[in-house]
Amino acid sequence: MRYKIACSAERLGLLDPPMIESVVAANAFQIGRQYMTENRVRIVDADETQISAAVIGHSGLYEQTxxxxxxxxxxxxxxTLSEEPMCRHCIAALLEYHRWTQPRQSQKGKTSHATTAPPEPAPMNDAQPKPSSVPDIKLSDVMQFVAWLEPAMKAIENGGEIPAPPDVGPGTVGAWIANLTNLELRRRENQQTLLDLQAEMRDREAYLDRLSQQLQASIAEAKAAQSALHTLQRETARYQTTLAQAAALVEEVMGQEAEIRTAARELLNKAAHLDALTDSFHELTDSLHLSLKQPSTK
Ligand SMILES: [Zn+2]
Incomplete structure (x- = not known):
């Protein structure tokens, strides 16, 4: 699906989540944001005016520009979704791009957006206990953490399941453990995404193979059709020649017929002459008979 929205921003990085939310459908935005937070979006290529991305949706991998x-x-x-003016996948890609560009923008210092400025630190209040500069680390917690760390690191190296973390309660060591387990969880998710993408790639390759086979079959069919056409053309040319010969023959026959008619007319004329001659001959014979009879009567 392809959509167009009027937009005055000069850089894609300026499109922040509230701005995106204000122009798209609420449901699509919610799902797009979920895709982004579930790490389903990959920015393939991007600059300030263009993003190419891929999103693993509920029913497959989709590509966006x-x-x-x-x-x-x-x-x-x-x-093929009809979400207007932008589908959930494009929304997810835009949100991911925004998240992706955010740290780099804040590194450049304060931007013109007041909302991107870091919040002011809360003023110190004497009534509250002063935060201690010494972290709340208990030696027993550290010992448990170190004991857990070794098998955990081995499991991570071997790609196995990390052992259950020690129950040290909240505190700095607890935060270390939480961070490590979160990192590992994230790594596993990434690995799963990678595996999914690889499977998708294999599917696509198989599909491409099928397409190229179909293409080859179509080319072979087209060649066969072309050769049949050539045969037909040759036959047509042969028929045309035969037809021309037949026409010449008809013309010749007609010419001979005319000659025959002329000859017949001439024959009839001659017959008429012959009749006239026969008549004259009869008359002559009659007069001869008469002249022969007359002397005998005298
Ligand atoms: Zn889409």
Whole structure:
């Protein structure tokens, strides 16, 4: 699906989540944000005016391209959803791009957006206990942590399941353990995503193979059709020659017929002459008879 939204931003990084939320459908935004937080989005390539991304949706992998062009935000996705003016996958890609560019923007110092400025530290209040500069670390917790760390690191190296962390309660060591387990969880999620992507790639390759086989079959069919056409053309040419010969023959026959008629007319004329001659001959014979009879009567 391809959609176009009027947009005055000059860089895609300026499109923050509230801005995106204000122009798209609420349901699509919610799902897009869920995809982003579930780490289903991969930015394939991006600059300030264009993003190429891939999103693992509920029923497959979809590809997006999002561009800022001539005062418009043009989004395109390989899905068939009719979510307007932008599908959940494109929303997820935009949100991921925003998250992706955020740390780099804040490193450059304060931006013009007041909302991106870091919050002011709360003023110290004497009534509250002063935060201690010494972290709340108990030696027993550290010992438990170190004992857990070794098998945990081995498990991570071997790709196995990390052992259950020691129950040290809240505190600095607890935070270390939570961070480590979160990191490991995230790594596993990434690995799963990678595996899913690889499976998807294999599916696509198989699909491409099938397509190329179909293409080859179509080419072979087209060649066969072409050769049949050539045969037909040759036969047509042969028929045309035969037809021309037949026409010449008809013309010749007609010419001979005319000659025959002329000859017949001439024959009839001659017959008429012959009749006239016969008549004259009869008359002559008659007069001869008469002249022969007359002397005998005298
Ligand atoms: Zn989509």
């Amino acid at each position: 999002i561009k800022l062009k001539d005062g418009h935000l043009v989004s395109k996705c390989s899905c």
